[in-house]
Amino acid sequence: MRRFVGFAAVAALVLGGCSAEGAGGTAPATTTPAGLRVDVVADGLSHPWDVGFLPDGRLLVPQRPGRIALVAPDGQVTDVEADLGDVVARGEGGLMSLVVHPDFATSRRFTTCANTASDVRLVTWELDGTRATRVKDPLLAGLPSSPSGRHSGCRMALDRDGNLLVGTGDTARGDVPQDRSSLGGKVLRVDLATGEGVAGNPFGDRIYTYGHRNVQGVAVRQDGMVFTAEHGPSTDDEVNVLKAGGNYGWDPSRGGTVGGYDEDVPMTDLERFPDAVPAAWSSGSPTEAICDAAFLVGEQWGALNGVLAVTALKGAKLLLFTVTQEGGVHSVAIPPELDGAYGRLRGAELSPDGSLYLTTSNGTDDKVLRLTNPT
Template structure:
């Protein structure tokens, strides 16, 4: 029996629980025969099942942030990327320190491009190692880079590039990074307003990518010698794994039609050939679609069996 998933839209949205009717959804199928991405997962989260809007409280931690993009936490300190190329660190007392990130190419903030994703190594507290996703200029073109970075207690510095030449755009860059329960680094990339890229497995645009922490394609990826984990994406924003190690992603649609997708390795999620709940042979329909409403989803995270989605629309 399919496990019930509750979706709670947060941030600007009024909190509301939604679910995908199990009788109307087919389990995605894949020919993938690599290692189980859920292997070794020991995820546990707080049980928020049954909470109502009256149970949710908000506290302003800081109102000094400049276009915040990704939020991580380490030893009680919030670590927040800001799109112009800075990282804000907010301690338990609400004190904020802002650091310029020294990168091998200047961060290019152009509309929605800039310093976006951040993932912390498991031993970040001791090693200071993290992973960043940012936009840079390559002549007149925008490109995105996934890089390793180091925090020495005083400053943030890129230490090596893991993957260059990801197509960039003023708006559609994806940009999320997350370390999965399998220990690999996952990244979302946008379609950069090119209708060919999402369906082209040789392009890095419009994809979810999976790599080792040293930047090589992860062993067992569904396509040989490729970073591509799934394709046919428009502008995927959030990545999160449930308690059974299944990966979900939140994705911006066009003119509403925002999506929550259950990601199966090697599967095609349809953009730009289909969106919303439309079906086409060889392409997966979304697990949940906003239809004519707009969520404008960003980061996502599981709390127990509930998927929390930060959103900018109602």
């Protein structure tokens, strides 16, 4: 099923200077260039979490309840035959991120991340036609999971060297983000073939950064700089720039002095952790529940070339961040046709042809969207 909507010139969003209110957050809002186009590539899905691109133009789309859709170029959807019986979809958890291996043309391999009854784990599969079989089960196990599914997220991306970056949630446990013996509330960097930590990781294990609350998006810029999108509590969703070994300052346990999950602490607690890495952007209040992230790359994007696109669940919009060479956020724009028009937006992946694929996450009749700049 394919349809599109174009949009005309957009008036500036009046959020005022560097106000922390609304979608502008800690950066001023800007106008959005005219002429973008949204196509509905596929529909009838349920909480599609991600999009993986195959060399023949088909898409692999994992759905949170525990299904993988194979989407043909004409939009036809076929279920992949795969043993996903161990996937436990509860709360925010279930079948989540998917990464197609760079050598898929010969290996036929892709990796998924999902909740099971005991943990969150990565599994590598081999696709033969419409059937997928497990070839590395697990690639990595033991990522913590919450019984309710809260903050059990798992977002994967490949860095410039082909290593697998994995953003995880803190499972709503106060001591997890600062605990380097736990894989929760972290960004991991592991070998795509073995699941082991990469040589040069800052702590000699799988952990690349820590002190995170709930990483929902990981985007790698062409120069190798890695940006993440992260859910805040009642205030301060964050866009962060990763620095090897960095502490991102989330500590609901207040240094182990309180029990439970105290969400009144700052998202990045620079008083408790003076060396914590400050956010490149914070939403302030209200939060948007920002999710996946991808860079727009290519001359076809015109003035948007190099912009960081970030989806929002609660905000039900796409945010376009103009970022500096050093990793700061200069300004934010919101395309009006992706401001509430499709409900909650989750996945964001740049395709080989440079177009941006997005997924909705409304629970019924969810869609895969394609965003282009035809002008």
